[in-house]
Amino acid sequence: xxxxxxxxxxxxxxxxxxxxxxxxxxxxxxxxxxxxxxxxxxxxxxxxxxxxxxxxxxxxxxxxxxxxxxxxxxxxxxxxxxxxxxxxxxxxxxxxxxxxxxxxxxxxxxxxxxxxxxxxxxxxxxxxxxxxxxxxxxxxxxxxxxxxxxxxxxxxxxxxxxxxxxxxxxxxxxxxxxxxxxxxxxxxxxxxxxxxxxxxxxxxxxxxxxxxxxxxxxxxxxxxxxxxxxxxxxxxxxxxxxxxxxxxxxxxxxxxxxxxxxxxxxxxxxxxxxxxxxxxxxxxxxxxxxxxxxxxxxxxxxxxxxxxxxxxxxxxxxxxxxxxxxxxxxxxxxxxxxxxxxxxxxxxxxxxxxxxxxxxxxxxxxxxxxxxxxxxxxxxxxxxxxxxx
Amino acid sequence: xxxxxxxxxxxxxxxxxxxxxxxxxxxxxxxxxxxxxxxxxxxxxxxxxxxxxxxxxxxxxxxxxxxxxxxxxxxxxxxxxxxxxxxxxxxxxxxxxxxxxxxxxxxxxxxxxxxxxxxxxxxxxxxxxxxxxxxxxxxxxxxxxxxxxxxxxxxxxxxxxxxxxxxxxxxxxxxxxxxxxxxxxxxxxxxxxxxxxxxxxxxxxxxxxxxxxxxxxxxxxxxxxxxxxxxxxxxxxxxxxxxxxxxxxxxxxxxxxxxxxxxxxxxxxxxxxxxxx
Numbered sequence: 001x002x003x004x005x006x007x008x009x010x011x012x013x014x015x016x017x018x019x020x021x022x023x024x025x026x027x028x029x030x031x032x033x034x035x036x037x038x039x040x041x042x043x044x045x046x047x048x049x050x051x052x053x054x055x056x057x058x059x060x061x062x063x064x065x066x067x068x069x070x071x072x073x074x075x076x077x078x079x080x081x082x083x084x085x086x087x088x089x090x091x092x093x094x095x096x097x098x099x100x101x102x103x104x105x106x107x108x109x110x111x112x113x114x115x116x117x118x119x120x121x122x123x124x125x126x127x128x129x130x131x132x133x134x135x136x137x138x139x140x141x142x143x144x145x146x147x148x149x150x151x152x153x154x155x156x157x158x159x160x161x162x163x164x165x166x167x168x169x170x171x172x173x174x175x176x177x178x179x180x181x182x183x184x185x186x187x188x189x190x191x192x193x194x195x196x197x198x199x200x201x202x203x204x205x206x207x208x209x210x211x212x213x214x215x216x217x218x219x220x221x222x223x224x225x226x227x228x229x230x231x232x233x234x235x236x237x238x239x240x241x242x243x244x245x246x247x248x249x250x251x252x253x254x255x256x257x258x259x260x261x262x263x264x265x266x267x268x269x270x271x272x273x274x275x276x277x278x279x280x281x282x283x284x285x286x287x288x289x290x291x292x293x294x295x296x297x298x299x300x301x302x303x304x305x306x307x308x309x310x311x312x313x314x315x316x317x318x319x320x321x322x323x324x325x326x327x328x329x330x331x332x333x334x335x336x337x338x339x340x341x342x343x344x345x346x347x348x349x350x351x352x353x354x355x356x357x358x359x360x361x362x363x364x365x366x367x368x369x370x371x372x373x374x375x376x377x378x379x380x381x382x383x384x385x386x387x388x389x
Numbered sequence: 390x391x392x393x394x395x396x397x398x399x400x401x402x403x404x405x406x407x408x409x410x411x412x413x414x415x416x417x418x419x420x421x422x423x424x425x426x427x428x429x430x431x432x433x434x435x436x437x438x439x440x441x442x443x444x445x446x447x448x449x450x451x452x453x454x455x456x457x458x459x460x461x462x463x464x465x466x467x468x469x470x471x472x473x474x475x476x477x478x479x480x481x482x483x484x485x486x487x488x489x490x491x492x493x494x495x496x497x498x499x500x501x502x503x504x505x506x507x508x509x510x511x512x513x514x515x516x517x518x519x520x521x522x523x524x525x526x527x528x529x530x531x532x533x534x535x536x537x538x539x540x541x542x543x544x545x546x547x548x549x550x551x552x553x554x555x556x557x558x559x560x561x562x563x564x565x566x567x568x569x570x571x572x573x574x575x576x577x578x579x580x581x582x583x584x585x586x587x588x589x590x591x592x593x594x595x596x597x598x599x600x601x602x603x604x605x606x607x608x609x610x611x612x613x614x615x616x617x618x619x620x621x622x623x624x625x626x627x628x629x630x631x632x633x634x635x636x637x638x639x640x641x642x643x644x645x646x647x648x649x650x651x652x653x654x655x656x657x658x659x660x661x662x663x664x665x666x
Contacts, residue, residue, distance in 0.1 A: 037597035038561070039578030044490045048566040048576060108561015108576065108598025115540040115560050126539035126564055187533050187656040188570025345572035346503040346524070 001152060004382030005375045011223065012378070019371045026364010029357045030105065038108055041358040046350035047341040051362050052106035056099050058208075058333035059369075060179045061201060063095035063136065065209010067172035068239050074165050080232040086380045087213055087228075089144040092172075094373035096137040101365045125181045132174045139168040144376075152383045176201045183340065191269030192340045194257075200250040201332070206243035208328040210236045211321040216377065218318050226381045234311050237320075244302050244324060251331075269339040277342065277349060284349045287338060290330050297327035453530060453550035454605055455633040455661035456619075457643045462627040464520045469622060470498055473523070476621035480606065482594045484577075484584035493575040495603040496525040496618055501666075507653055517666055523618075526573040526603035527652060527660030528552045537568035543600070550633075550661065551605045561598040570656050574602045605630075633661060 033040040043050040066088035072078035073085045104110050121127050143165050150157040180198035187193065214236055217228040258266040271277050274292070276285025301324035309316040343349050354362070463470050477483065477496045486492050498521035502510045510518055532552045534543050542558035543565055545551070566574045580597045588594070592608060595601055606616035614620070619630045631640035649663035 037577065037579040039491055039597075041578075043578070045492055045494075045566075045575055046572075048563045103562075106562070108563070108600075109559065109596075112540075112558070112560040115542070115558055119540045119542075119558065121539050121541050123536045124539040124564070125537070126562065130539070182564070183567075186537070186568045186570075187658065188653065189567065340567070345506075345570050346499055347506045348503065 001148065001379050001383060004379045008378065012374075015374065016371065019367045019374070022367035023364050023371065026361050026367065029360030029364065032357055033105070033361060034110070038106075040355060042352050042354045044350055044352070046344045046348065047338065047352040049106070049337055049341070050352055051354045051358055052102045054333050054337035055362060055365070056102040056106070057179055057201075057337055058329055059095045059098045059102070060133070060175050061205030061328075061332060062209050062212060063092040063099065064172045064176040064202070064205045065207075065212070066092035066095075066140070067169055068206050068210045068236070068243075069213065070165065070172070071169055072235070074162070075169070078235065080229055080235060083384065084213065084217060084228045084232055086144055086148055087216060087377065088209075089140045089168075090376035090380060091209070091213060091216065091373055092140045093137060093144065093376060094369045096133055096140070097372050098365050098369035099133060100137075101368060102362075105361050105365065125178060125185060129175075129178045129182060132171060132178050136168065136171045136175050139164055139171055143168060148380060148383055151387060154387060173202065176205050183337075188345055189340050190265035191342075194254065196250050196253055200247060203243050203246040203250060204328045204332055207240045207247060208325050208332075210240050210243075211325045211328075214240075214321045215318060215325065216373070218314055218321075220377065220381060221314070224377075224381050226384065230311070233317065237305050237310060237317070240321070240324065241302055241305050244298065244305075244328075247328065247331075248298060248302075269342055272342045272349075273335050273339045279343070279349045282349075284342070284351055286351045286353070287335055290334050294327045294330035294335065297323045297330070301327055451550070451634065452548060453633045453661060454528065454610075455550075455631070455640060455663065456605075456616075457629045457640055457647070457649060457663045457665065458523055459627050459629070459643075459647075459665040460520065460522055461665060462625050463523065463622070466625060466627075469625065469627060470521060470523055473618035473621040473628070474498065476617040477603075479587055480589055480609070480617040481592050481604075482585045482589055484581035485586055486584055491578045493577065493581060493601065494524075495575075495601070496523055498522060499524050505650065505652060505664075507655065508650070522664065524571070524573070525618075525662065526552060526605075527571055527658065527662045528603075528605055530659035530661060531657060533568040533570065533656075533658060534565035534574065537564040539564065546607070549605075549607065549610070551607050552602075553604055553607055554599075554601055556593065556595050556599050556601065559599040561600065563600060565600055570653055570658065571660075574600050576600050 041050055041052075069081050069085045069088035073081040104113060107113060116127065116130050143161060146161045147157045147165075177198045180201045183189070183192035184194055184197040214233055217226075217233060220226040221228070255270060258270050268277060272284060273287050276283050276288050278284075301320050304310060304316060304320035304323065307316065310320050311317075338352055341350070341352070463473075474496055478485070481495060483495055484493050501508070501513070501517040501520065501522055504522040504524055528551055530550065532543075532545060535541075535545055535552060538544075539562060540558050540560055542555045542560070544553060544555070546553050561576065563576055566576060577595050577597045577599055582594050585594055606614070606618075609616060615623075616628075616630055619628045622628045629640050629643050631638040633640060633644075635641060643665075644663060647665050649665050651660040651663055654660070
């Protein structure tokens, strides 16, 4: 099936070349970082995780979001998802690849990464995160490939694969739950120390993941002559709206707990994110525009997706999904991780600004993810077209 | 291996006591009387290798090294705290970066409101608001950093209670830095060696990409010496170092007599560093 990636229209090759260029830039930036150390980034003693870990956190959600197709199709027998479930699985593969790359980019000693396996530490959440992420990657590769191969041969998938398909559902939930537990089990980081983190992560994942799948479907409709079907997409819209509303509700709950209890530790990070935090006469508010953009885009997207037009008009649907994806990226891919470091354990405030080199690596990893998803989708669509002929 | 090390520490400690009769040297083994009833301490201790200490539960037996910092005495003498910090920097080849961004700190000074964030400074006494206080790793009895580390590169030594680092195993994920509620950990954002002012061949320098922090001078204790900061304050009694589990130790006598506070005790980490304010 891999041969499907070798044939394409000129636009396909231009797109691949564009991604390849971004990847090359990212690789060059990484070589610089590898040689010099993580001092090439904007991170510091006070803000010790930055863009890499926040992208990782967000992308775990994108990977988990694929389950919103797998679950209705395999558990509830929602037939309309038949054509696009493979897209969810392949998107999960690309997202996990990006996650692992961001983790590697963030390590001070990447050559020692295998120490996590050589010296397993069952009390560390990172140990479990490594297990579930790699497990989920394996499950999606296995299920996606076996089912697509069966489709190509126009036979039913082997029965044993369903064990792994069903197993992938709790795994999808586990990857984002364990990722939340990286944060919410740490004493002294008040913003993260909240039991709502895991549910909130899942809610935003189940909105952002399917939103990206709709965007992909719309792109494929116009560039690859692949129609996912309106019924499937409209079902996804419903899923996205509910998940997105839940996420906003959970954010609201954080505000209630912080501001009604009036406990400074519970308010500081929220204050910093949304209004700016004053400290010794200086106003720290780097992230305020991002967070208000998140709020406006999120509610705008929910409203847009709830209109009748979104269910009939591709452009409106595209706008709504893009706004929603961007909104939740701002929330989890920017705000959540960075705000956890404000204030520092010694109640000082250090703001983080990524460096150009760091942005180069980040873009490079994203480009790699897009490349992986492009190639995988090319295979999937190629097989579907072949079967239809 | 652990047993050999414990024996070595015993011998090292004992030989110094016997040979030089140095009164201030810390005894690194628990008194037999304090070992749990009926069991010999070494047999009862978890059979952990050098990296397994993190799994040990809070043990009433064994040694738990701790520190009482008398900030009244420390601040009474101008520059004493700076000398203690300088002694640590020299002993551990701690790099001095010109910018805040890359800084590495094992022991440093900060205002009261930053060190004791749980205490109000509203109408605070000038005695505390005008002074600087030393900040270092608390060598918690239940250290969150040890729990967080995915490779056991940071671990609690069963023989001393010291929260130690293996610089060669650390992968530089900085999970421990996020986990530490005391901001005690530093990361080598670049090669630190060009920034080491005076090189001490007795202690390793670090490479880029690993985390480091105060180690309660484990390497000096093994030689029967006091921690560098304690030694720098010699004669003032500003820092008392010893076994918190030994009821006959000097540190316990100080703790019995004086009112002390710990940093963020509500988090349940059980810090081993106490302050007299």
